[in-house]
Amino acid sequence: MSEYPPIAEHGLIGDLQTSALVATDGTIDWFCSPRFDSPSLFASLLDSEKGGHFTTRPHVATFDTKQLYLPDTAVLVTRFLTEAGVGELIDFMPATDEVARERHRLVRVLRCVRGAMEFDIEIAPRFDYGRTPHRLTVGEDGAVFVTDALTLALSVIRDPDDARLAHVEQTDDGDLRATVSLREGELRGIVLETGPDVEAAPIPVAEGRRLLDDTTKYWQDWVEKSTYTGRWREEVQRSAITLKLLTYAPTGGLVAAPTAGLPEQIGGERNWDYRYTWVRDASFSVHTLVRLGFVDEAIAFGRWLRDRVVEPLDSDTGPLNIMYRVDGDPKLSEEVVEEWEGYRGSHPVRIGNGAADQLQLDIYGEALDAVYHLDRSGNVIGHDGWTAICRMLDWLAENWQQPEEGIWETRGGRKDFTYGRLMVWVAFDRGIRLAATHGRPAPVDRWTEARDAVYDEIMEKGWSEDRRAFVQQYGDTVLDASLLKMPQVGFISPHDTLWIDTLRAMEEELVSDNLVYRYNPSASPDGLQGSEGTFSLCTFLYVDALARTGRVEDARLTFEKMLTYANHVGLFAEEISATGEQLGNFPQAFTHLALIDAAITLNARLDGRNPE
Structure with missing residues (x-):
């Protein structure tokens, strides 16, 4: 061995x-x-x-x-x-x-x-x-x-x-x-x-x-239940099987990865435990699974999410935790296995996850987007679930302007992250749409006022004239690849000049031979030592954004090159090093979700169709 x-x-x-x-x-x-x-x-x-x-x-x-x-x-x-x-x-x-x-x-x-x-x-x-x-x-x-x-x-x-x-x-x-x-x-x-x-x-x-x-x-x-018949079928099906393997069938919870402690940098301290269900990652899976025809799995996670929403936490970080154990338990204390040296000397080996009680406002947008896509597939939420959604959005209306830790779970303090505000906008937007579709009782005027206020704030404070781009946090010039989702969630047209300029700025700073860094840690201190590789999720988000923007050939080349970094059986870890080595927990659900979405979007654009 x-x-x-x-x-x-x-x-x-x-x-x-x-x-x-x-x-x-x-x-x-x-x-x-x-x-x-x-x-x-x-x-x-x-x-x-x-x-x-x-x-x-x-x-x-x-x-x-x-x-x-x-x-x-x-x-x-x-x-x-x-x-x-x-x-x-x-x-x-x-x-x-x-x-x-x-x-x-x-x-x-x-x-x-x-x-x-x-x-x-x-x-x-x-x-x-x-x-x-x-x-x-x-x-x-x-x-x-x-x-x-x-x-x-x-x-x-x-x-x-x-x-x-x-x-x-x-x-x-x-x-x-x-x-x-x-x-x-x-x-x-x-x-x-x-x-x-x-x-x-x-x-x-x-x-x-x-x-x-x-x-x-x-x-x-x-x-055989898959309805996908487009290009890259083998890669899409392997990613779907991987997502199924990462699903805890008794509850429908999807773990971020089956491993703990695998490093984002060899010998570094960025070694996390990913064996839990993140509201964010699993919520994204709903739309992906529905697009492939795996509605039963999407519904199962919908039930898991409903149970978390209906039974809110007594917490100052809101009615939802960012992550839970696979059975829905929110208790996730972090400890270090001191006796273990870690993968190739990458210490500490962390068990549990201390980020569980962070405030990350984006999860409300991802959760509501999942509910919205389930509703569109015919799985209408019941009265108790709707009541809980109203309670959640009312809380968000009071708290959306709080600084937070952000999608990347940085440990450098709370900030006004643009991506968090973007997904807050999504939360209000999807709630308003659901209320209108089914004539549900809701304080729609309040939600609309909040949604529009978030939009105006992002346009005013999330946009940097100096960078000619939407930036990671208010009052800064650092770029963040999570904002590649802006056109995907419908916040901005992929053909808007503001978006075209943002994509160009990202390509200049975050893209390296078609691989994408999530942000620059040296320009945006995140409270941790060391560096990391390109983030595979972000590369597939980049493919999706290129395809939606109309740069279909660029998107196809980027996608094909990214597939060469898969391992011998088609699996992806969280990151890729400068030498092409896979890093981080393995395999990562988020990466395989994004691969499927990128393939579906790109396939549609190559056929001359708009993506779903």
Whole structure:
């Protein structure tokens, strides 16, 4: 196992309640259970010695490896090529849309497709971020790793007359090592099951094949629901599958990413925990999913959002938090795993997120825009939901002029961010439209007055004559790529000279070989040390803006170049470094949302149509 494989050298598997990363050398180096936001069992990606891992690889010292997904699925295949033969490691988690389960299965099927191959297996779990010791028991049917809070059972996929795992060895640390020898056409495997009282049990090969077939069919049936038929279909479908993998099915909450602590700068301190549901990110997913035809997923998040709106917080930051746990719990204290060195020395490793109680006014616009798009797709909000929306907009009418922390969750104090005001305008605009469409009782005159006041303020204070551009915050000249959404949300025409000038200014300062920085930290101190790479979300927003502005060929070239930065299975992390390395938590939902939106918008403009 490489000490720290590149972030991009991973595929993602999951069961719609949690997920795991599988490196191209066959190592599972990130896995939390029973939920995305639960403590880790395998986390060598954040500490190669103390994090825990599950390795499966050829016994020989030298081998080539390839990785791919079975078409239109979340079933990941890692192929090993040696002089003696070719083997495959097929990783997946049986998926279900059922209610929350305590038990979760991770399946690793081993198959020899040519010649012969001997696999080395090492299972070294480290429970609760390596802070809880475990006990190991090995029996005829497998092995069990036990802690007071969680049990991990290892069952072997084999037929009754097969030999058991050969050369099984228990280490002093309570880990397990074994080898499996296969000839061409043979199949075996391992099933890891987590839960409070799971046990090891023999699994016939036929059952292993059935699990694989059922999981493959689940994903292929789901992808068939897509209504998208335009260009870049493969990239769009892979992004849609990734978003589905990042959705906590019992509530509909979408996590920003399945990982924590992966750095925005190698060796730096910008290492955050993204395993939670941001109102902003998940709200954007509604329009994206509706555009693809995945209305059920959009409705599920709509219910999650409704529950947050109907049961407002008792907080001085308003009726909504910016993020929640996947079950809607707003309590998200931040701590540091001091014992871990972090990915390639990127310390601190943060668990939880201290930005949860920040004031970010833009989330109200994103939430109302999600409700608006759900309404347009035929999912009209009920009376309780409408009452809660009115209460939320009334609060916003009283508080929209407050300084805030902004979309990028900076830790340099509250400011008057233009993007926050932009989305406040969206909140009032969508509320007014919903009231008019359905004749709902609402203080529309008050909302209209507030909406128009926000508009006038942005035009007066958010515009800089010196820069000939809309700027990040009032009274400053710093640019911010989040404002690429201005024409997308309908605030300004993409052909307005003010917007054309803004786009030109962004290209001069924020765009580097078609990749886009979100802002310049040296020009706008954000309370953190170090720098960061280009922000992949912003590059796809740039594509969308170019297409809407009429620069279709520029948009197409930028989009095609951006696709070359995807990893080998089409996944994107949060950022891209100056050398093209993927940085930050992986894969990032926001990036894949923006990829889909950019593809749909660009495809429409190439066909001579206006985007939806």
